Amino acid sequence: MNLWLTIMLAGALTFAIRLSFIGTAGRMGIPAWFERMLRFVPVAALTALIWPDLLVAQAAISLGEPRLFAGLLAALIAWRTGNVLATIGGGMVALWMIQWLR
Amino acid sequence: MVHTPRNEFAAGLSAVVPMLVGAIPFGLIYGVLAIKAGIPPVLALAISCIVFAGSAQFMLTQLVAAGTPGALMVLSVGVINLRHALYSAALAKPLAHLPLRWKALLAYLLTDEAYATVLRRFESDASPATRHWYLLGSGFGLWITWQLSCAAGIALGGQIPAAWSLDFAGTLTFIAIVVPLLRDRATWAAMIVAGAVSVGAFALPFKLAIVAAALAGMAAGVLVAMRATPLAAPGKSA
Numbered sequence: 362m363n364l365w366l367t368i369m370l371a372g373a374l375t376f377a378i379r380l381s382f383i384g385t386a387g388r389m390g391i392p393a394w395f396e397r398m399l400r401f402v403p404v405a406a407l408t409a410l411i412w413p414d415l416l417v418a419q420a421a422i423s424l425g426e427p428r429l430f431a432g433l434l435a436a437l438i439a440w441r442t443g444n445v446l447a448t449i450g451g452g453m454v455a456l457w458m459i460q461w462l463r
Numbered sequence: 464m465v466h467t468p469r470n471e472f473a474a475g476l477s478a479v480v481p482m483l484v485g486a487i488p489f490g491l492i493y494g495v496l497a498i499k500a501g502i503p504p505v506l507a508l509a510i511s512c513i514v515f516a517g518s519a520q521f522m523l524t525q526l527v528a529a530g531t532p533g534a535l536m537v538l539s540v541g542v543i544n545l546r547h548a549l550y551s552a553a554l555a556k557p558l559a560h561l562p563l564r565w566k567a568l569l570a571y572l573l574t575d576e577a578y579a580t581v582l583r584r585f586e587s588d589a590s591p592a593t594r595h596w597y598l599l600g601s602g603f604g605l606w607i608t609w610q611l612s613c614a615a616g617i618a619l620g621g622q623i624p625a626a627w628s629l630d631f632a633g634t635l636t637f638i639a640i641v642v643p644l645l646r647d648r649a650t651w652a653a654m655i656v657a658g659a660v661s662v663g664a665f666a667l668p669f670k671l672a673i674v675a676a677a678l679a680g681m682a683a684g685v686l687v688a689m690r691a692t693p694l695a696a697p698g699k700s701a
Contacts, residue, residue: 365506365509369513370533371540374540374544375515375519375544379544379547379573380551380567382548382551383558383573384563384567384570386559401684402548403644405657405677405680406543406680407518407637408637408654408661409677410518411634412658412659412661413665413673414634415634417665422662428628443643445636448638448639449488453631453632457628
């Protein structure tokens with residue numbers, strides 16, 4: 362499929378998802394099972410992007426990557442402070458330090 | 464304070480400013496990664512206008528670089544962006560009185576950040592008649608900043624050294640979003656299962672592991688939650 366067409370379809374799908382309940386307010390009820398599933402979408406979808414970046418390097422699972430340590434430190438900062446900037450800043454500085462020391 | 468449309472728009476705009484601190488580097492990095500993935504600059508900018516979703520745009524750069532078939536890219540974007548249905552559901556009632564053109568505009572601008580700013584505002588119920596202007600303000604503030612950041616990243620393109628590892632800021636942003644969501648066993652289960660599948664299945668072609676992991680994580684969350692409070696039981700809110 363042409364890349365432009367792909368982007369159009371991906372954009373249309375994203376828009377449809379965002380409009381879903383707003384556009385049908387009051388007429389479309391939210392099924393209970395769907396509401397239950399939606400609660401886990403952010404956690405599951407974003408985790409699926411996080412873990413491979415921390416644990417996969419050069420097409421192999423690795424427990425010794427600088428990103429793993431920096432990511433765990435960032436998670437700890439997020440856990441204790443809830444501060445987005447501190448999480449991103451702390452994680453980046455940690456990664457640069459580890460890369461520089463190696 | 465009088466809740467004129469103008470005041471509401473300005474209030475929404477200023478409410479989104481703290482979120483921009485995270486969005487600007489994120490947009491910059493998207494632009495850089497898109498160019499590095501071989502996406503033409505015009506298309507890279509079009510993606511951020513048409514899709515307008517940071518995590519999906521990041522994933523798209525990875526998918527394009529991996530030579531993923533188009534249908535699979537659309538499916539992956541759909542799964543990652545499914546969380547917006549949750550926001551749409553939460554905002555359906557407060558926006559129910561608006562004409563469709565307003566609903567369509569606000570739906571297009573509905574992002575994680577805009578949703579986060581309006582959620583508290585709409586709960587406080589201070590301005591029922593004009594509050595859609597508040598969402599328009601925060602949504603537009605994020606939109607224009609996002610487009611400019613992406614454009615700047617595209618312009619910088621290959622000039623940023625790979626050794627800076629700027630793409631890691633994307634992962635760190637997701638960590639900052641996910642960690643506060645881990646409030647009970649069910650969300651922990653969703654996180655662990657999604658993570659394990661995403662790493663265990665990483666060798667699948669076209670980053671299929673991302674879609675598989677997201678779906679497995681959702682299923683795990685629902686199963687654990689159902690053991691705590693079965694679906695058939697009369698509605699108990701968490």
